[in-house]
Amino acid sequence: NAGVTQTPKFQVLKTGQSMTLQCAQDMNHNSMYWYRQDPGMGLRLIYYSASEGTTDKGEVPNGYNVSRLNKREFSLRLESAAPSQTSVYFCASSRLGADTEAFFGQGTRLTVV
């Protein structure tokens, strides 16, 4: 049972390059999320998708775009990477409802030089 799968696990980009982080879940969850984790700041929500066909901004959306391709897949795109986007990115998914927990992928460690 794979759960939430993220690719790639590691990536180094040059400033100005673009890339897409991929995320897929096999738990039939409606909601999916992208977070970034930085030391001392916990996890901050970038974008989320409450259900297929909808996406909304989170706390730190600037410099990112997302696509909810279908119920399983939710991708995060950096159009022009900046050093401030060096971070660990986590994708998560959950059932609908405020009392449900989120399940996390293993993360993508991104370095922008």
Place this chain on the structure above:
Amino acid sequence: AQSVTQLGSHVSVSEGALVLLRCNYSSSVPPYLFWYVQYPNQGLQLLLKYTSAATLVKGINGFEAEFKKSETSFHLTKPSAHMSDAAEYFCAVSDRGKLIFGQGTELSVKP
């Protein structure tokens, strides 16, 4: 907006000692609260969650947390620390289904 604050970015205990990780929440409605653990170079794993069924919540690996409305707290405890408990711990509150995380507390366990 709902939020959580974790007191102490780093906690160090001896093996066998009590673990206490502090979390206070701010919420205008009855909150749903969660504790997650992150081992090095891994994703987050749910330890336990509070959804108003009981104020004392038991989780995995011997951890538990008590919801105290009067203190707006949801502290995480474990009676006896084990070396394998060394990790980073995150408290989170659900904001209409989106998880809002605290800053995290790194737990070190000394032999």
